[in-house]
Amino acid sequence: FTINLIEIQKMITFLNDNFSQLNDFLHERTFSKIFILVDENTHEYCLPTLLGNMETDLNFEILEIEAGEEMKNIQTANQLWEILTEMKADRKALMINLGGGVITDMGGFVASTYKRGISFINIPTTLLSMCDASIGGKTGIDLMHYKNMVGTFTFPEQIFVYPEFLQTLPFKELRSGFAEMLKHGLIADEKHWNNLIQIYKLDVEGVVPHIQTSMDIKQDVVEKDFHEKDIRKTLNFGHTIGHAIESLCLEQGNPVLHGEAVAAGMICEAHLSYLEGILSEEDAEIITENIRRYYPYLDITDFSNDDICSLLLNDKKNTDSKINFSLLSAIGSCVYDHQSDQNKILQSLEFYRKLN
Ligand code: NAD
Numbered sequence: 315f316t317i318n319l320i321e322i323q324k325m326i327t328f329l330n331d332n333f334s335q336l337n338d339f340l341h342e343r344t345f346s347k348i349f350i351l352v353d354e355n356t357h358e359y360c361l362p363t364l365l366g367n368m369e370t371d372l373n374f375e376i377l378e379i380e381a382g383e384e385m386k387n388i389q390t391a392n393q394l395w396e397i398l399t400e401m402k403a404d405r406k407a408l409m410i411n412l413g414g415g416v417i418t419d420m421g422g423f424v425a426s427t428y429k430r431g432i433s434f435i436n437i438p439t440t441l442l443s444m445c446d447a448s449i450g451g452k453t454g455i456d457l458m459h460y461k462n463m464v465g466t467f468t469f470p471e472q473i474f475v476y477p478e479f480l481q482t483l484p485f486k487e488l489r490s491g492f493a494e495m496l497k498h499g500l501i502a503d504e505k506h507w508n509n510l511i512q513i514y515k516l517d518v519e520g521v522v523p524h525i526q527t528s529m530d531i532k533q534d535v536v537e538k539d540f541h542e543k544d545i546r547k548t549l550n551f552g553h554t555i556g557h558a559i560e561s562l563c564l565e566q567g568n569p570v571l572h573g574e575a576v577a578a579g580m581i582c583e584a585h586l587s588y589l590e591g592i593l594s595e596e597d598a599e600i601i602t603e604n605i606r607r608y609y610p611y612l613d614i615t616d617f618s619n620d621d622i623c624s625l626l627l628n629d630k631k632n633t634d635s636k637i638n639f640s641l642l643s644a645i646g647s648c649v650y651d652h653q654s655d656q657n658k659i660l661q662s663l664e665f666y667r668k669l670n
């Protein structure tokens with residue numbers, strides 16, 4: 315087990331401008347063939363940089379899928395398995411996932427199941443995939459309208475980070491990923507939170523210096539509790555209500571980005587932490603005020619309490635009919651498995667509604 319931990323720790327590498335560490339990795343290991351999975355956007359914006367820096371003796375194929383969460387399904391996985399088979403990929407092939415969380419989830423899933431598992435590495439290109447999705451060993455696809463229903467726990471062999479990729483990322487995507495960074499500060503590291511809220515105007519230059527800390531926090535939590543028995547649950551802060559908001563917005567035909575919903579979820583759950591008597595009112599206010607500086611208000615007035623509660627009860631984290639939350643006891647400190655009653659939950663939603 316100890317050896318495992320050391321292996322996990324070595325996994326994240328920030329790339330030099332000539333990608334030398336990636337080239338070293340690819341040469342040290344003799345892969346029979348390299349498959350680079352991209353979506354249409356990372357094909358256009360990131361692949362040229364990757365190929366321009368990869369040494370020319372390496373033998374690779376490009377696999378491209380359309381962009382978007384709708385592609386994260388079994389049909390796409392099946393197509394990729396078939397292409398790998400047609401191209402005679404053997405057990406010593408490598409998959410390079412160059413993209414956001416859809417690509418790292420999908421590519422990780424396909425690689426971890428093809429021929430019972432081939433090696434893969436992640437090169438995350440969105441802020442969300444850098445700070446969250448590419449780390450932690452969860453791979454998967456959606457099933458019907460349920461997210462991440464089928465998947466594996468498999469670590470990439472390496473995660474190579476090149477923050478310059480963020481230069482072409484749309485602002486809303488950057489802001490969405492920033493919510494996970496704020497979450498990391500709130501649950502585990504007050505200093506990180508304080509550094510993040512110093513960012514006056516949210517942009518690439520502002521976030522890049524803090525990516526590593528955010529990755530380290532996620533990595534650390536995952537190492538301590540890979541199977542989500544205890545501390546990994548803290549990563550769900552803001553996500554219980556956040557997911558419900560995300561689903562209802564989608565159902566109503568006004569889809570919002572994950573991080574936008576999580577930002578609203580974090581405001582609700584910080585207030586809930588206060589209502590539960592575990593977080594000071596002052597800290598709850600600081601959290602609300604700062605999150606609101608970055609995120610537009612999401613109009614949840616039309617969501618009925620019944621709809622929200624039934625979604626919360628269906629959340630896969632719940633056992634029986636209790637609703638489990640990860641809540642804050644301070645900025646930088648999180649408790650998990652806190653059961654809240656519906657009354658307080660509805661009050662916290664009401665608090666958010668009134669912020670408009
Ligand atoms: P995404 O992969 O769909 O990327 C968002 C958009 O940005 C896409 O249109 C993509 O083509 C585009 N894009 C990516 N990189 C770009 C770049 N450098 N320049 C310009 N455009 C670029 O979405 P995401 O937000 O990165 O990830 C969301 C997914 O991650 C969800 O499916 C979610 O379930 C998953 N996720 C997984 C984990 C995990 O632990 N495995 C954790 C969090 C999220």
Ligand code: ZN
Pocket residue numbers: 446494553572576
């Ligand atoms: Zn999230």
